[in-house]
Amino acid sequence: MKTFGLDEKVKILGEAAQYDLCGACGVTVPRKRNPQGGWIYPAVLPDGRTANLLKVLLSNHCIHNCYYCAHREGKAGGSSTRFVPEELARLFISLYQKGMVRGLFLSSAVDRNPFRTMEDMLKTTEILRRRYRFPGYIHLKILPESTPDYIETALHLATRVSINLEAPGPGYLKAIAPQKNFENIWRKFILLRDYSRRGLAPRAGFTTQLVVGGSDESDREIMQTISLLYQDFSMTRAYYSAFHPVPGTPLSEREPVSTWREHRLYQADFLLRRYGFQREELVFDGKGNLPVETDPKTLWASKHPELFPLEVNTASYSLLLRIPGIGPVCAKRITRARKETLLTTLESLQKIGVRTGHAAPFLLLAGKRIQKPEQLSLFGKRAEFAATG
Ligand code: SF4
Structure with a gap:
């Protein structure tokens, strides 16, 4: 792995974090580079206030081969690098002390092995909380391979955690991310629910993210899975990312998915979360998708x-x-x-x-x-x- 200076690392790993939506806290906002070369995102925090987050990956070097991902193993070109926990914690605190950021969104590719990666993310968070006494917002990604110990530590340290589901069922996930295991990810949701019932839940809950249209899943299947997570697991919210082919990946020839589809999914999601709708009330077309011509609520009302x-x-x-x-x-x-x-x-x-x-x-x-x-x-x-x- 080539050696990079801190400025280059922040640029590479901040840019790489753009594909993760869960840290955006529900708003699409323009990103801006800060003078130190890092990436700062204005975001609406769970308490409703807007704040700048440093959104960054710990590493963009991955041993997995998700077909839609720019960071997958063996990617052509691009630069791979990683932070060590001390370095990232120091960088964040210096931005915080200068008033440039108020929170951190930390995710990572699966670098070398998932346990080591998760340990390093936890270590970074622990340094911020214990050594620097940082009291603010930290969103921490939990890798699907995480053990219960790691998850418990994450719940103690983070304000919000997320686990990316990527697809609404095992077959769909296999089709786009052969090394990921749907049942394994689902077991992590069950663990989160168990911890929550025992009184250990992150203050701002947990979230997930799906790639929309990377395989042939329907909106109905997406909404079925997501409504289950809302109802039975008290998930805070889901993020939807319309598939867009990345050059040089196995899915580079696949048609991009319209952002209208993503938009309709967000609207349907709002109906479930904020408007008291049940999943069975959503109106789908013959293929099980939300019609893009009309918003889901107007469509329901017209019926x-x-x-x-x-x-x-x-x-x-x-x-x-x-x-x-x-x-x-x-x-x-x-x-x-x-x-x-x-x-x-x-x-x-x-x-x-x-x-x-x-x-x-x-x-x-x-x-x-x-x-x-x-x-x-x-x-x-x-x-x-x-x-x-
Ligand atoms: S695990 Fe998959 S989605 Fe995540 S960085 Fe690696 S290849 Fe990309």
Whole structure:
């Protein structure tokens, strides 16, 4: 392995970390290079505040051969390097003390062997917590081969942990990552759940990530697996990454997956996590995929004419959430606002933040439907409306 200086290492390993989404904390944001050559990502932390994270791999030298991955064993070209724990901990603390970062996202390729890699990631985290007394956000990747001891230590040290599932079932995972074992990864989720039941859970929970369309899995299968993780394992959230072929990999000839598919999966995921939808309520096409032309909530609403239009002034919070264009924040604002006044105009809803172009066909305002129905389209653009009798 070639020797690199610290600046080069941060550049190489910061750039390599871009493929891991779990540290993005739910927002897609532009990355910027800091003056020291590292990679800093503004991210929304679990407490809702935005903070800069140093997002980096411990190593990009891998003994695995995942077909979609730029870092796989025997990759053509590119530079391989690794941090030693002391070095990475010192680098992070110097950025933290300068006020350039407030948290760390640490992942790694499987360098030499998974146990050594996991040990080095844990060592880095331990130095930060114990020696430097760093109290802030640390997101730590858990490698699927980790032993229960490693996982327990990770849960003590990290604010959030993640284990990448990559695919929704064993066959699909084998097709894109032959050395990874679905059952083995699933056993780690079971371990996390067991620890959590015994009171040992990371403050900000655990997450996972899937490559979408790397094999022939359907959105329905993805949502089945993910909803199980939400329901039975109390997973915090999932991240979806539309497959994009990397030159020089075994899947380089495979068609890229539309980011619309990824977007619809995120929307469906929100319905499960934040809107009280059950997986069985999601609407899929004949191939088991979420239609890309329409967002999943509008599609669901259009299939339930028996429920709509809903009276905004009396509908329960959970029913308000079923109206397209109304999310949890707006639904709460509506329930507060209607204690003070009768909501009679779309303008009043717009002020609250409701996306009235989406919502109008599905609601009543003080018993009145919306004027100019010809302008209303389930799939159309935003338009201005007034309540009418
Ligand atoms: S384990 Fe697979 S996905 Fe992770 S770095 Fe190695 S080849 Fe890439």
